Amino acid sequence: MKALVYEGPMTVSVEDVPDARIERPTDVLVKITTTNICGSDLHMYEGRTDMETGRVLGHENMGEVIAVGEAVDRVKVGDMVCMPFNIACGFCENCDKGLTAFCLTANPDPGMAGAAYGFADMGPYNGGQAELLRVPWGDVNCLILPPEARERQTDYVMLSDIFPTGWHATELAHLRPGETVVIFGAGPVGLMAALSATLKSASKIFVVDRHPDRLALAEQIGAIPIDDSKASPIEQIMEQTDGLGADRGCECVGYQAHDPQGHEHPNMTLNNLVKSVRFTGSIGVVGVFVPRDPQSPDPLYKEGEVAFDYGLFWFKGQSIGNGQCNVKAYNRELMHLIQTGKAKPSWIVSHELPLDQAPDGYEHFDRRDDGWTKVVLHPDGAR
Ligand SMILES: NC(=O)c1ccc[n+]([C@@H]2O[C@H](COP(=O)([O-])OP(=O)(O)OC[C@H]3O[C@@H](n4cnc5c(N)ncnc54)[C@H](O)[C@@H]3O)[C@@H](O)[C@H]2O)c1
Numbered sequence: 473m474k475a476l477v478y479e480g481p482m483t484v485s486v487e488d489v490p491d492a493r494i495e496r497p498t499d500v501l502v503k504i505t506t507t508n509i510c511g512s513d514l515h516m517y518e519g520r521t522d523m524e525t526g527r528v529l530g531h532e533n534m535g536e537v538i539a540v541g542e543a544v545d546r547v548k549v550g551d552m553v554c555m556p557f558n559i560a561c562g563f564c565e566n567c568d569k570g571l572t573a574f575c576l577t578a579n580p581d582p583g584m585a586g587a588a589y590g591f592a593d594m595g596p597y598n599g600g601q602a603e604l605l606r607v608p609w610g611d612v613n614c615l616i617l618p619p620e621a622r623e624r625q626t627d628y629v630m631l632s633d634i635f636p637t638g639w640h641a642t643e644l645a646h647l648r649p650g651e652t653v654v655i656f657g658a659g660p661v662g663l664m665a666a667l668s669a670t671l672k673s674a675s676k677i678f679v680v681d682r683h684p685d686r687l688a689l690a691e692q693i694g695a696i697p698i699d700d701s702k703a704s705p706i707e708q709i710m711e712q713t714d715g716l717g718a719d720r721g722c723e724c725v726g727y728q729a730h731d732p733q734g735h736e737h738p739n740m741t742l743n744n745l746v747k748s749v750r751f752t753g754s755i756g757v758v759g760v761f762v763p764r765d766p767q768s769p770d771p772l773y774k775e776g777e778v779a780f781d782y783g784l785f786w787f788k789g790q791s792i793g794n795g796q797c798n799v800k801a802y803n804r805e806l807m808h809l810i811q812t813g814k815a816k817p818s819w820i821v822s823h824e825l826p827l828d829q830a831p832d833g834y835e836h837f838d839r840r841d842d843g844w845t846k847v848v849l850h851p852d853g854a855r
């Protein structure tokens with residue numbers, strides 16, 4: 473089969489690799505019809521993770537079931553399915569509690585919890601930027617989609633990661649109707665947090681970034697764009713919240729946060745959130761941070777530490793929640809919002825490409841080139 477392989481920093485290529493296949497009786501085999509490039513792939517693409525060369529990338533996957541193992545009861549050949557980026561067993565203590573991002577079975581490293589397709593440090597599983605994907609514990613990990621999903625793939629594929637992850641950011645921040653929220657990052661995840669905040673009836677949604685094309689997408693759904701290259705984002709938010717700060721905050725950037733000039737500061741969004749969220753407000757962090765980043769320009773962060781403004785955070789009585797999203801905790805309900813037309817997450821999609829053009833998609837999306845807001849790949853060639 474053809475698949476997008478990580479070759480080393482800033483290099484990916486489409487190669488012929490052995491076909492994915494059923495390996496265990498609980499597996500499902502999916503012919504991938506739609507698979508996205510994610511901001512998480514870019515940390516790997518840029519060589520800022522432990523990703524091994526030769527692995528297939530891709531954790532935002534949907535497609536058609538073409539084979540099921542003998543122990544699969546629920547999922548049938550022909551079903552259109554969308555897979556959470558997390559691989560979960562469904563029966564461990566964490567899965568039992570709905571914490572499928574921290575599954576205790578799927579990651580063979582005893583020091584780690586949680587697994588994912590084509591992801592550094594999250595198990596040996598290949599990704600779905602490929603013609604075929606092996607889905608372990610298929611009954612647990614396949615969300616069966618309604619028939620119309622075939623025609624609306626750019627909406628339904630967002631259930632694999634970024635729509636639930638944006639929702640998770642607002643859950644971690646305890647956002648309630650009528651409250652104000654500030655979201656740092658207008659990438660796909662930040663935009664999905666903004667969409668989630670509109671669905672939760674937030675009264676004001678501020679989205680901070682410096683890319684006009686991304687801020688325009690935030691504005692399209694009624695959020696207030698805050699351009700941090702023009703003026704301090706903290707002052708802009710204070711001005712629009714009677715000097716109090718937003719009720720809630722979401723971090724949707726991660727450890728490669730940088731200033732508008734491009735210099736990385738891994739603590740930048742965290743400290744901006746502490747300053748722009750009100751006393752007793754809460755903050756949800758879904759942007760990725762890693763335990764070690766030897767190539768960080770920040771000496772502290774080489775060992776995963778950030779100079780966090782803990783004094784002010786404590787003084788303001790704020791709280792924080794963070795981590796990978798438990799996609800399965802939300803994907804079914806969010807699917808119903810898509811089905812009934814209440815949510816249309818495809819509004820951020822800028823490019824639909826065949827798999828062969830994935831390397832080009834990586835290059836543009838990595839540079840955050842103007843107009844490259846979300847890249848969707850179709851390994852089956854159909855558009
Ligand atoms: N927790 C999870 O389960 C989960 C799931 C998916 C993605 N992620 C992570 O979410 C993060 C965002 O991913 P993405 O797909 O949206 O792509 P992305 O990386 O393109 O988006 C990040 C955006 O943040 C902006 N930005 C950078 N520094 C900033 C700053 N100081 N202030 C404000 N904005 C700033 C960039 O201009 C960019 O538009 C990544 O770290 C990704 O790994 C986490």
Ligand SMILES: [Zn+2]
Nearest residue numbers: 510512532633
């Ligand atoms: Zn993703």
Ligand SMILES: [Zn+2]
Nearest residue numbers: 561564567575
């Ligand atoms: Zn589990």
